Amino acid sequence: MFLVSAEEMRELDRRTIEEIGIPGLVLMENAGRRVAEETADILKSRGGRVAVVLAGKGNNGGDGLVAARHLFNRGYETRVCLLTDPGQITGDAGVNLEIWRRMGQGIYRVDGPNGAQRLKVALLGADVVVDAIYGTGFRGRPPAEVGRIIEVVNRSGKPVVAVDVPSGVEATSGRVAGPAVRARCTVTFGLPKLGLYLLPGARYAGEVRVVDISIPRGVVEEAGIRRRLLTGELVASWFAPRDVEAHKGQFGRVLVVGGSRGMIGAACLAAHAALRAGAGLVYLAVPEGMQPVAAAKLDEVITVPLPETAGGALSRRALTVLEGHLGRADVVALGPGLGTQEETVALVRDLVREVACPLVVDADGLNALAGAVEVLAARQAPAVVTPHPGEMARLLGCGTAEVQADRLAAAEKAATSWNAVVLLKGARTVVAGPDGRTYLNPTGNPGMATAGSGDVLTGIIAAFMAQGLPPLEAAAAGAFVHGRAGDLAAERLGQPSLVAGDITAALPGALLEVVPNPAK
Numbered sequence: 001m002f003l004v005s006a007e008e009m010r011e012l013d014r015r016t017i018e019e020i021g022i023p024g025l026v027l028m029e030n031a032g033r034r035v036a037e038e039t040a041d042i043l044k045s046r047g048g049r050v051a052v053v054l055a056g057k058g059n060n061g062g063d064g065l066v067a068a069r070h071l072f073n074r075g076y077e078t079r080v081c082l083l084t085d086p087g088q089i090t091g092d093a094g095v096n097l098e099i100w101r102r103m104g105q106g107i108y109r110v111d112g113p114n115g116a117q118r119l120k121v122a123l124l125g126a127d128v129v130v131d132a133i134y135g136t137g138f139r140g141r142p143p144a145e146v147g148r149i150i151e152v153v154n155r156s157g158k159p160v161v162a163v164d165v166p167s168g169v170e171a172t173s174g175r176v177a178g179p180a181v182r183a184r185c186t187v188t189f190g191l192p193k194l195g196l197y198l199l200p201g202a203r204y205a206g207e208v209r210v211v212d213i214s215i216p217r218g219v220v221e222e223a224g225i226r227r228r229l230l231t232g233e234l235v236a237s238w239f240a241p242r243d244v245e246a247h248k249g250q251f252g253r254v255l256v257v258g259g260s261r262g263m264i265g266a267a268c269l270a271a272h273a274a275l276r277a278g279a280g281l282v283y284l285a286v287p288e289g290m291q292p293v294a295a296a297k298l299d300e301v302i303t304v305p306l307p308e309t310a311g312g313a314l315s316r317r318a319l320t321v322l323e324g325h326l327g328r329a330d331v332v333a334l335g336p337g338l339g340t341q342e343e344t345v346a347l348v349r350d351l352v353r354e355v356a357c358p359l360v361v362d363a364d365g366l367n368a369l370a371g372a373v374e375v376l377a378a379r380q381a382p383a384v385v386t387p388h389p390g391e392m393a394r395l396l397g398c399g400t401a402e403v404q405a406d407r408l409a410a411a412e413k414a415a416t417s418w419n420a421v422v423l424l425k426g427a428r429t430v431v432a433g434p435d436g437r438t439y440l441n442p443t444g445n446p447g448m449a450t451a452g453s454g455d456v457l458t459g460i461i462a463a464f465m466a467q468g469l470p471p472l473e474a475a476a477a478g479a480f481v482h483g484r485a486g487d488l489a490a491e492r493l494g495q496p497s498l499v500a501g502d503i504t505a506a507l508p509g510a511l512l513e514v515v516p517n518p519a520k
Helices: 005-022 024-046 059-073 092-101 113-122 144-156 200-206 216-222 232-236 264-276 289-296 318-326 342-354 365-367 373-377 387-395 402-403 407-418 454-467 471-493 501-515
Strands: 052-054 079-081 108-109 126-131 161-162 183-188 207-211 227-229 253-257 281-287 302-306 331-334 359-361 383-386 422-423 430-432 439-440
Touching: 005 216, 024 092, 024 126, 024 161, 024 183, 024 207, 052 059, 052 289, 059 079, 059 092, 059 126, 059 161, 079 113, 079 144, 079 471, 113 144, 113 342, 126 264, 126 342, 144 331, 161 402, 200 302, 207 422, 216 439, 227 253, 232 264, 253 264, 253 318, 253 454, 264 281, 264 454, 264 501, 281 289, 289 302, 302 318, 331 342, 331 387, 331 454, 342 359, 342 365, 342 383, 342 407, 359 454, 365 373, 373 407, 383 407, 383 471, 387 407, 402 407, 407 422, 422 471, 430 471, 439 471, 454 471, 454 501
Parallel strands: 052 079, 052 126, 079 108, 126 161, 161 183, 183 207, 227 439, 253 281, 253 331, 281 302, 331 359, 359 383, 383 422
Antiparallel strands: 422 430, 430 439
């Protein structure tokens, strides 16, 4: 499913009106009618009869006025509350205001200093509220008077249907700088807006319902939209059923390089997850002192002992031993549990320079690249990096808050600069490719914020790459499946009790949902 910015949606609207010839009034009519349909469903489910429509002066308010008309025509008592002087409502919205008046219907004026009090009166006995105050053009913080209106709505306890975007939420970024409507559902037109899925906007949108308002399919296809929401259907389209005569060599060889004294578990989690995600063969290269531990933990993984430092981390001398294994690997996963000793940091940079096959870099592998990202950018073979916000900040040389303020921009800028796929972890994981394509992942839950969860993700991505998925699709599918496995585990165990191994254990169930089984 495509995701659009406010600017992209405005261009789609413009082309539909000016080039295709569908009048703006028709688009507004379609939008308002669909809002009325969704609102009527809520009224029916509650046995309600009264709707309050809050309308601003722009096209969003016009959509609300159309919805009010259709609700009235369906037999519902409908109260229209204007947040502006009616004389300020012009254009297509003004046409619909005049239609409302000619139908003999009145309005409540809730603008001005006493607007909040008048709204409280209008809400008496109401069963649902339609929020048509601001649309996709909103930026920043609502004026104080509008903020008070929004707070009255939120405190009322009435279910709210937001028109296109909840008022107070920025459609592109999801930023919320002041009071914002908390919707039961958001009816968004044509294509879903980024701000409905990015945090914090996603917390205000409720259930997002994307409705058709007659934007022609060709207009959308020609727009070159590069951002998409990950769905099970999309991820499933990237996988093919396994041939009934296949053997393990056809599903790729993953080499995990990681581990150190006290952190061998991270490397083992990544290796085990790679197997569970379908890799044919998995090798785990660890410090020689840790190899017996890894071998005892993992029956199906081939373990490789490597030279280590006095502190039990990988020595730079490990590169010589690894050279024989690198030629057999389809993908190298580098970083889980490595530690940050000086020799290990040097080894990581050597490997990033010299590994000729695709590479997944995570955890301490990323920490080793802080201050040396040019090593990553100079690679000829594909690379996927999977930083959490703190690691991303170190790589970019900025603060974590700056990364979190615009996660989308941070990931997309880094992907282009580093010529790598960047998976920025966290709620609503962003996966950006160097070609400008970006995916936003809706799966996952707070219970996955636990030690080792990222190591499992690394193993999944490496396994998908080893099985032939291109790096961007492998990372995106990895994020989706990892999050879905976490959701399945949380349904069974609860979020507080979730540990990384539970995510791996739930991988088969998540994969069954998206990876087709072969025909018999």
